[in-house]
Amino acid sequence: MTIGSMKKMSSGLRKVDSLLSGGLPVGMxxxxxxxxxxxxxxxxxxxxxxxxxxxxxxxxxxxxxxLHPKRLAQLLPKERDxxxxxxxxxxxxxxxxxx
Numbered sequence: 001m002t003i004g005s006m007k008k009m010s011s012g013l014r015k016v017d018s019l020l021s022g023g024l025p026v027g028m029x030x031x032x033x034x035x036x037x038x039x040x041x042x043x044x045x046x047x048x049x050x051x052x053x054x055x056x057x058x059x060x061x062x063x064x065x066x067l068h069p070k071r072l073a074q075l076l077p078k079e080r081d082x083x084x085x086x087x088x089x090x091x092x093x094x095x096x097x098x099x
Contacts, residue, residue: 006025006026006028007026008022008024009051009054010023010024011047011050012047012049012050026056040066041066041067042075045072046075049076052085056084057084058084060087061096061099062087062088
C-alpha cells in the first residue's frame with residue numbers, strides 16, 4: 001500500500017495536507033516528533049480538532065507528558081464533545097508499547 005492509496009483525513013492545515021498527499025492516514029499511528037517548544041502539541045491539537053469535527057475518535061499518547069488540561073481547554077472550542085478525545089500518559093517505554 002502506498003501513501004497515495006491510503007484513506008486520509010485533513011490535518012486542518014492545507015499546506016500540511018498537500019505535503020502529506022492529502023492529509024493524515026486514517027486508522028494508523030502518526031508519530032509527531034521534533035525539538036522542545038517546536039509546536040508539536042499545537043499541531044496535534046489542530047489535527048485532533050479536524051478529526052473531531054469529522055466525528056473521528058482521537059487517541060492521543062502523550063509520551064512527553066506535555067499536554068496540560070489548561071492548554072487543551074484553550075485550544076478546543078467549549079462546545080466540542082471530548083468523549084471522542086482519549087489521552088494516555090505512559091510512564092515507561094514498555095507501557096507505551098502496550099498502548
